[in-house]
Amino acid sequence: EDKVVQSPLSLVVHEGDTVTLNCSYEVTNFRSLLWYKQEKKAPTFLFMLTSSGIEKKSGRLSSILDKKELFSILNITATQTGDSAVYLCAVGRNSGNTPLVFGKGTRLSVIA
Amino acid sequence: DSGVTQTPKHLITATGQRVTLRCSPRSGDLSVYWYQQSLDQGLQFLIQYYNGEERAKGNILERFSAQQFPDLHSELNLSSLELGDSALYFCASSTTSGVETLHFGNGTRLTVT
Numbered sequence: 563e564d565k566v567v568q569s570p571l572s573l574v575v576h577e578g579d580t581v582t583l584n585c586s587y588e589v590t591n592f593r594s595l596l597w598y599k600q601e602k603k604a605p606t607f608l609f610m611l612t613s614s615g616i617e618k619k620s621g622r623l624s625s626i627l628d629k630k631e632l633f634s635i636l637n638i639t640a641t642q643t644g645d646s647a648v649y650l651c652a653v654g655r656n657s658g659n660t661p662l663v664f665g666k667g668t669r670l671s672v673i674a
Numbered sequence: 675d676s677g678v679t680q681t682p683k684h685l686i687t688a689t690g691q692r693v694t695l696r697c698s699p700r701s702g703d704l705s706v707y708w709y710q711q712s713l714d715q716g717l718q719f720l721i722q723y724y725n726g727e728e729r730a731k732g733n734i735l736e737r738f739s740a741q742q743f744p745d746l747h748s749e750l751n752l753s754s755l756e757l758g759d760s761a762l763y764f765c766a767s768s769t770t771s772g773v774e775t776l777h778f779g780n781g782t783r784l785t786v787t
């Protein structure tokens with residue numbers, strides 16, 4: 563059975579800290595790994611990764627994929643209270659038209 | 675704003691009842707996905723439609739059904755509701771039927787009492 567496991571499940575940090583969120587996966591016919599940020603409502607797209615070792619960056623957020631070790635990390639530097647959210651990792655597959663498989667998420671709380 | 679519209683935002687109903695959740699995808703998107711999110715299970719895939727046809731099915735209960743109409747909006751029907759069906763139900767859409775970035779609506783929070 564396909565699996566996406568995120569760690570830690572929750573994290574509390576102070577503003578200005580750097581955090582690393584982890585996502586490991588076991589899926590057949592891997593195609594892509596995506597990160598989403600979910601605040602109060604709809605998950606919003608952050609990154610899509612398809613190639614190993616190529617870092618994607620957006621402001622203070624960055625992510626990288628390791629297809630050999632089957633994991634990805636999401637880094638957030640100089641955290642702000644607005645980064646408080648649940649961060650979801652999802653994996654897409656090549657087989658047929660199968661949807662994204664999501665992990666349970668990491669709940670990040672940034673305190674002032 | 676993702677462009678995906680879900681109604682209603684909240685729904686409170688009793689066990690044994692039936693409800694219909696509605697989703698309008700982003701303009702131009704042909705694929706609609708339904709996900710269920712509960713506290714302990716995360717986002718669970720229910721079903722996908724592409725241009726009116728069912729394309730993929732996840733762990734959707736037999737009491738649940740969905741369809742996508744010619745104007746591409748979709749409805750998720752939940753019947754014989756149980757307390758455990760209380761959850762946030764998300765609709766997402768994408769341009770194609772393949773694995774592309776999904777754009778999520780704000781969800782319908784269903785509470786079964």
